[in-house]
Amino acid sequence: MSAILEVDGLFKSYGTTEILKDINVSIDKGEFLVLVGPSGCGKSTLLNCIAGLEPISGGSIRIAGQDMTEVSPKDRNIAMVFQSYALYPTMSVARNITFGMQVRGVDKATQAAKLAEVARQLQIEPLLNRRPGQLSGGQRQRVAMGRALVRDPALFLFDEPLSNLDAKLRVEMRTEIKRLHQDLGASMVYVTHDQIEAMTLATKIVVMKGGIIQQIGTPHEIYTRPANTFVADFMGSPAMNLIPARAQPDGTGSMIEIARDGADPLRLHDPRPSGVSGDILLGLRPEDMHEASKRPGEASQAGEVRIEVVEPAGADTFVVARLGGKEVTSRLSADTLARAGETLEFRFDLSKASYFAPETGERLG
Amino acid sequence: MTDVPYAPPTQSRALKIALRWGLYLMLTVFALWYLLPLFVMVTTSLKSLEEIRTGSLIALPREVTLEAWRTAWSGACTGIQCEGLRPYFWNSVLLAVPAVLISTILGAMNGYVVAQWRFRGANIIFALMLFGCFIPFQVVLLPMARTLGILNIAGTIPGLIFVHVIYGIGFTTLFFRNYYVTIPAELTKAAKIDGAGFFRIFWSIFLPLSLPIIVVTVIWQFTQIWNDFLFGVSFSQAGTQPITVALNNIVNSTTGVKAYNVDMAAAIIAALPTLLVYVVAGKYFIRGLTAGSVKG
Structure with a gap:
């Protein structure tokens, strides 16, 4: 497998403000890389740098093995889909799609053939003579994709392409992009602030904050083994619970002690040899807290907690309690016995737990 | 505070129509006022000098003549030349x-x-x-x-x-x-x-x-x-x-x-x-x- 994109030690600054700091990331052919982070984290800037639309202050960019650091956007063998679609308003859909080929001097017959192929693929044949202003959001999105597809580039770049669509259409188009990626086997870089989009689409996720990469990994790694509390909190909805606790070595594993309102501290046993001790933050996903009566298991991982709020959400019910002075959300089944104000016995699946240092937020063990 | 049910202010139909007509009247008056100079210019340009001297400024021309236009276009003197504006x-x-x-x-x-x-x-x-x-x-x-x-x-x-x-x-x-x-x-x-x-x-x-x-x-x-x-x-x-x-x-x-x-x-x-x-x-x-x- 050859690397299709290699970003090496990339720095980007405007004046004295550093936007991107020492970015190193690479993807192989056919990978789907998602850059995710809150607004202002530099993810769109990084994408623009890869596209060559923004000059970089340091480092290098290689696409398909060639150094593209100083190459102009049109020669980087890329195609890009923008958040606002950026369709040329005065041109028909067909001309929008063929404009790039026209500029590059591709002959008319090839243009027509490629246009027909892409139109069929995206099912936009009936729209070819319309103007962008006459299309719905979803149709514009398809045309923008068509403009990228027709180029048949080494690398596709997507800049939050779904954020202007309504919720239902967004889910549909998400599936469609994923299908397109599977069918084409194309390499893609995709920017989004939506962690669900990141999880569903990516083969590799880069989580960014303040221009610094927080973690790179597969969706599974990012979800189950977040590198720090920022990643833990950002990825997943509801977010991972971060509960202040004390850890003590206990045999091969450790004993975790969590303060509890109106009762003795909760004492839970983690059999894994994690080696943590002292003050820690216990990171536990909402789905790793179970209702004990429905999930028999070791008593050493169960305890009663008073319920504050019960939020039914159809398939699941979210139950909010308080542990270690923090609100803790658990994802229980819809037929849960939890009632606000009463206590409920939970079983905590510590084999899935993460531990973080309270001061730095870095992952322990 | 007591809850007072919201009552939209009502206006009688007659008052509404009267206001509307008042508005149109005012707009018409202003429009005429602004058009007056143009009116005077056009009518004066269509009169003969004789009629201008004897008639009123805002009267319509008794006899329409394009003589003044012809002179202005091709005969009026600008200093020593008399070629009009053309x-x-x-x-x-x-x-x-x-x-x-x-x-x-x-x-x-x-x-x-x-x-x-x-x-x-x-x-x-x-x-x-x-x-x-x-x-x-x-x-x-x-x-x-x-x-x-x-x-x-x-x-x-x-x-x-x-x-x-x-x-x-x-x-x-x-x-x-x-x-x-x-x-x-x-x-x-x-x-x-x-x-x-x-x-x-x-x-x-x-x-x-x-x-x-x-x-x-x-x-x-x-x-x-x-x-x-x-x-x-x-x-x-x-x-x-x-x-x-x-x-x-x-x-x-x-x-x-x-x-x-x-x-x-x-x-x-x-x-x-x-x-x-x-x-x-x-x-x-x-x-x-x-x-x-x-x-x-």
Whole structure:
């Protein structure tokens, strides 16, 4: 497998403000890389740098093995889909799609053939003579994709392409992009602030904050083994619970002690040899807290907690309690016995737990 | 606090109608008031001198004659020559058309560059151009005369074109820049990735979008240049004077009885082209002025 994109030690600054700091990331052919982070984290800037639309202050960019650091956007063998679609308003859909080929001097017959192929693929044949202003959001999105597809580039770049669509259409188009990626086997870089989009689409996720990469990994790694509390909190909805606790070595594993309102501290046993001790933050996903009566298991991982709020959400019910002075959300089944104000016995699946240092937020063990 | 159920204020139907009619009445009165001078000009230009002397200012002509128009167009004296406005009218056309076109094209390019290619110092350059809009005409008269002399185009129509283009660039750039800032930068980015260069993007993407603002700019520039008197009188010589200067000469150089009918006809002829431009393109003018303020 050859690397299709290699970003090496990339720095980007405007004046004295550093936007991107020492970015190193690479993807192989056919990978789907998602850059995710809150607004202002530099993810769109990084994408623009890869596209060559923004000059970089340091480092290098290689696409398909060639150094593209100083190459102009049109020669980087890329195609890009923008958040606002950026369709040329005065041109028909067909001309929008063929404009790039026209500029590059591709002959008319090839243009027509490629246009027909892409139109069929995206099912936009009936729209070819319309103007962008006459299309719905979803149709514009398809045309923008068509403009990228027709180029048949080494690398596709997507800049939050779904954020202007309504919720239902967004889910549909998400599936469609994923299908397109599977069918084409194309390499893609995709920017989004939506962690669900990141999880569903990516083969590799880069989580960014303040221009610094927080973690790179597969969706599974990012979800189950977040590198720090920022990643833990950002990825997943509801977010991972971060509960202040004390850890003590206990045999091969450790004993975790969590303060509890109106009762003795909760004492839970983690059999894994994690080696943590002292003050820690216990990171536990909402789905790793179970209702004990429905999930028999070791008593050493169960305890009663008073319920504050019960939020039914159809398939699941979210139950909010308080542990270690923090609100803790658990994802229980819809037929849960939890009632606000009463206590409920939970079983905590510590084999899935993460531990973080309270001061730095870095992952322990 | 007590809850008072919300009751929409009610108005009787009769009152509503009365208010509406009052409004229309007021608007009609104002419209007539503003149209009065034009009415006097048109009627006076269609009267004979005899009738002007004896009749009332606002009376309709008893006998309609186009004699005054004929004289104004081709016989009235501007100083020692008596060729009417005709040669000067064509001077103005030869001056205004190229000056409007050149300044509009340059403004479009400038606006495109300043709005979409944010090079270092773009804002400073734009601010300086904007500043150019506020320089009073009188300030540039002497340096401009010197410049025209050095360029060897003093007293010629190309010289006047040059002056108006320079003076117009500030405004035309402002118009186009403000129009082009509302166009998302992503459009330029997409075109760059498609391989289009600076001029290709301007020509294929920005110009086709620009019709409303082109209309605004053309109307503005045409009105300015056609109606200009100061530059016209300062930088022209006999034979290259624009129509405004000739109009002044006709009105001010008659001796003996003032030919009000000829003066009025001449004034209307001088004003007709700008009027025509407004009537033809006025609809686009308003549309262009408000375009971009609402995202559509």
